[in-house]
Amino acid sequence: MRTRSLRTRLVAAMLLLLALASTVIAVVTTIVLRQYLMRQLDDGLRVASRVIIRNDGTPSSPDAIFRSPRPPDSLTAVIRQGAVVDAQVYPRTGGAVPVPATEYADLTALVPDGRAVSADLGTLGEYRLIAATTPRGDVVVSGQSEQQLRGTVTSLVTTELIVAAGVLVVAGIAGAIVVRRELRPLERVAATAARVSRLPLDRGEVSLAERVPDADPRTEVGQVGTALNRMLDHVGSALEARHESEMQLRQFVADASHELRTPLAAIRGYAELSRRGELSADTEHSLARISSQADRMTTLVEDLLLLARLDAGRPLERGEVDLTRVVVDAVSDAHAAGPGHRWQLDVPDQPVTVPGDATRIAQVLANLLANARAHTPPGTRVTVALAADHAGAHLRVTDEGPGIAPDLLPHVFERFARGSSSRSRQNGSTGLGLAIVHAVVTAHGGTVGVSSSPGRTAFDVRLPR
Ligand SMILES: Nc1ncnc2c1ncn2[C@@H]1O[C@H](COP(=O)(O)OP(=O)(O)OP(=O)(O)O)[C@@H](O)[C@H]1O
Ligand SMILES: [Mg+2]
Structure with a gap:
């Protein structure tokens, strides 16, 4: 099957359902109306038939039956001993017209049981007929043309067809407009996706x-x-x-x-x-x-x-690192390398340990102390403090040097970021020291931060337990 657009399919499905609903409604109303009219017609016939039989008091002449006024489009016939004595129809205009003898068979075939039946009377058209026996033994046939009933039903069906067709056309147009409007956002989605795919x-x-x-x-x-x-x-x-x-x-x-x-x-x-x-x-x-x-x-x-x-x-080497020991060793190394500075140590009595790579953590400390030595003038006090809490270890290196330039501070942990002062340049610094500190601490799941102002620069390293 050919795939049509969603829009076409939605509108087609809607029209199909609407046509189905219209058809059901039309068929049902037509049947109900037809039955109702037929019942009315039969009731009228039955009454007429009873009136004729009651009035048929005169013994000799069946003409009496025909003398009474007849409703338009009706038929009256008298059958005596199986033969039609007289049969006439009363059209809307003009006087009574005799029923052609060719249709007599239809009349004589009727069973006089008071039940209405339809019969095709040739040129006269379809008639509804009821036969009844008079007290004298004659059979009187009363009939009424179905022409009017048929006309009513036909006009109903015609009206229904026209209305249904109109509704379908209007619904089709309105449906197409509504569906198009409702699907426009989807087209926008598709258009956006298409534009992105071309980028x-x-x-x-x-x-x-x-x-x-x-x-x-x-x-x-x-x-x-x-x-x-x-x-x-x-x-x-x-x-x-x-x-x-x-x-x-x-x-x-x-x-x-x-x-x-x-x-x-x-x-x-x-x-x-x-x-x-x-x-x-x-x-x-x-x-x-x-x-x-x-x-x-x-x-x-x-x-x-x-x-x-x-x-x-x-992966780093994982072991139990005795931080107290690492700090003591690092400060003593720094002291040897920079005897001009005043090194101070502040460690708790209890040894502080964290899981990690001892060599790398020692390098972190060495880099921080090297900075405190290299970027501050001799005589500056540098304090290394170690503390432990429930979360882990807290290591702080503080110096009282000139501090880190404010424009460098936010980038100080980036690779190759270094101060422009001649001091930083001349001693062959590369700007990788703090980048390594950051990378090692991060690899241990810890954090490192810095705060600096002239006279106080502090690096805080936290290592989790
Ligand atoms: N304690 C400090 N006091 C003042 N400035 C500092 C301090 N620590 C770092 N800095 C500044 O931060 C910059 C970056 O430091 P980092 O350790 O990353 O590189 P470096 O010391 O210049 O070179 P490297 O450590 O690779 O030899 C330094 O160049 C310096 O300007
Ligand atoms: Mg350095």
Whole structure:
């Protein structure tokens, strides 16, 4: 079967049902009317027949029967001993007309039991007839033409046909308009979906601004539109997130390449000088520089590798980490590296332990302490406080240095984000330290935060139990 549009099918189904209903109503009313009229006709005939029989008092002449006034379109016949004596019809206009002898058979065949039957009287048409026996033994036939009844029924059927046809035409047009209007939102949904399908979503920054207009969630079609809009919102934000992470990755790769290029250029330069032997006296210095630049590269590559591993969701080593011990060790290392600073330790008497990777957590602390040392002038007080509560461990590194620049503060945990001060630049900082802190703490299911103002910078690390 050919598939037609939903609109056509809806209208066709509606018209079909309407036609069916009209047909049933028409048939039933016609039958009921016809039966009612027929009963009326029969009742009239029966009365007429009884009147004739009562009046038939005169013994000799059946003419008496015909003398009484007859209603229009009626028939009266007298049959004596099986033969028609007289039979006449009384049309609406003009006088009585004799029934043609060819129709006599129909009259004589009647059973005089007072029951009405229909008979076709040739040129006279259909008649309803009742036969009854008079006291004298004659059979009197009373009849009434069915012409009027037929006319009434025919005009009813005609009217019904015309009305039904009109109703169907009007309903068809109105239905088509209503269905078209009701389905318009669905067309909007389809149009939106089609427009979205033509958008280039596979690369670059995409804006998924297409939405189904005026989607009314109270209607079924509106719900489809709303659902599509919600899906587009969802896809839109997913695409945005994808684009953002793609840009971040590109930036990361660019920054990393840039960072690696500087030590590589230095190494190549010193190597070239040593090879030429131009700086024979300083070869030792060159080698020392090469070695330190190689160290810097190694650190950088190791940091990048660690970040990449954490990004990839590589499982950490899981063990019971004695935080108190880690903190004490880290502060003593920091003290050795930065004897100019004033290091203070604030740990509880009870050892604090959390599940996690001891090496990585030690690195978190080392990075924070290295920052407190590198980005504050000598003599600055740095406090490391450790506390434990029901949720886990709380580690805080506070320094009284100059603080983090306000424009850097929101981005301080991003990769390669670092201060522009000469201090940050000169000591070979890369801006990965806090990114690693963030990545390691997050991988442990913890959080890290910072608050900074001149004279007080505090990093808060929370690790869950
Ligand atoms: N305690 C602090 N006081 C002042 N500024 C800080 C402090 N800690 C971090 N910063 C600022 O935040 C920036 C980012 O720190 P981060 O540790 O990520 O990188 P870095 O120390 O510059 O380099 P890296 O740690 O990789 O050698 C630093 O460059 C510095 O400007
Ligand atoms: Mg650092």
